[in-house]
Amino acid sequence: MATQHDIALTRALTGIPGPLPPSGVIHVSFPHASRFTIVGNHLAQHDGLSLTAIGIGVHIQSLPAGSRVGIKALTARFAEGETTIAAALRELETHGYLYRTRARLANGRLTTRTVFCDQPDALLRGGAVAPVAVEPTAVPPVAVELVPVRPVAVELAAVEPRPVMTPAVPAPAPAPAPTPVPQEAPPPVRVPSRIAPKPPRRPLPQPRELTPELHRAASALLADLRRHAPELVLSEDDVEELAPGAAAWLERGAHPDAIRHALTTELPQPPKYPAKIVRHRLAALLPPPLPGSSDLAPVRRTPATPFQTCEGCDRxxxxxxxxxxxDCRGQYWEAA
Known part of the structure; x- marks a missing residue:
């Protein structure tokens, strides 16, 4: 089987016009008649996307409308894990290729609506949306028989014109033009704008009292993160800025191993801004203060009055x- 492929490849290379390049890739291209997708080089050669994000973007663009492209569906289709696929989808969202919004259906349930734009720059410029491309189907040519048309000579005899008396008939009134029926335009697809203002980020938590011992322990914890996650390399300025946030965790009784696990688990790949990731997790995952002994004491309930059986009517x-x-006491009082 390999020999047949080698022979076919040799024949294809000999049919390429011009000299072959001394190095690099050589393209052997054949026109596609079916099952193909047009992908722009701005996506296939994007210098800001990872190879996984480019592959998933091309795969989503090749799927028909209505296909499931969630993390679970892509994980079942490819060998990459959920963390890698989720990071690739976030890359596509960052560069404007993918939009995921929450929409409410007619029955009141919420659903995730995914919109894939094959040209984000054209969307920002307000360009017209092209119709959905349909794969061309090979149609066999139809033979048409051409029949020559012979010119026919017509001889007109000279006829003296005679006046013809026709009664005057009033011209019919023009028929009224039909009233155009307005057609309802389809509802536009609302795509979230990439230039919309972002919500303000949460402030970095601060301890009630930043003692020198607490500041030293928080700084050592942040500087030690690169031993457990090589991607989280923080500079001295980053450690100094983020130390109050880690000190707030330690002040609330969080164990250093628990803090380290919260800051280094399931990191996006690749993490472009390690300091921003640590800052976000310190603010978003901050645990509440430990409750006191009085808060954990059981609630005392007032004992209920017991039931008694009436000695007069058994009620x-x-x-x-x-x-x-x-009632029985009232009767006794009246008799008395």
């Missing part, structure tokens, strides 16, 4: 002591 009533119910 049940609530009373700390046995005796008669209210």
């Amino acid at each position: 049940a009533f609530r009373s700390p002591d046995p005796g008669h119910c209210r």
Whole structure:
């Protein structure tokens, strides 16, 4: 089988016009008749996207409308894990190729609407949306028989014109033009703008009292992160700026191993801004203060008044002591 491929490749290379390049890739191209997708070089050669993001973007663009392109669906289709695919989808969102919004259906349920734009720059310029491309289908040529048309000579005899008397008939009134029926335009697809203002980020947590011992322990914890996650290399300025946030965690009783696990688990690949990742996690994942002993004490309930059986009518009533119910006591008082 390999020999047949080698022979076919040799024949294809001999058919390429011009001299072959001494190094680099050589393209052997054949026209596609079906099952092909047009992909722009701005995506296939994007210098800001990872190879995984480019591959997933090309795969999504080749799928028909309505296909599932969530993290679970792509993980079941490819060998990459959920973390890698989630990071690639975030890259496509950052560069404007992918938009994911929450929409409410007619039955009240929420669903995630995914929109893929094959040209983000054209979307920002307000360009017209092209119709959905349909794969061309090979149609066999139809033979058409051409029949020559012979000119026919017509001889007109000279006829003297005679006046013809026609009665005057009023011209018919023009028929009214049909009223155009307005057609409802399809609702536009709302795509979130990339230039919309972003919500303000959460402030870095601060401890109640930043003692020298607490500041030293927080700085050592942040500087030691690169031993557990080589991607999280923080500069001295970053450690000095983020030390109050880690000190707030230590002040609230968080164990250093728990803080390290929260800051180094499931990092985006590749992490372009390690200091921003650590700052976001220190602010977003801050645990609450430990409750005091009084907060954990069980709630004391007031004992309920027990039921008693009336000695006169056997009716049940609530009373700390046995005796008669209210009605029986009233009857006894009236008799007395």
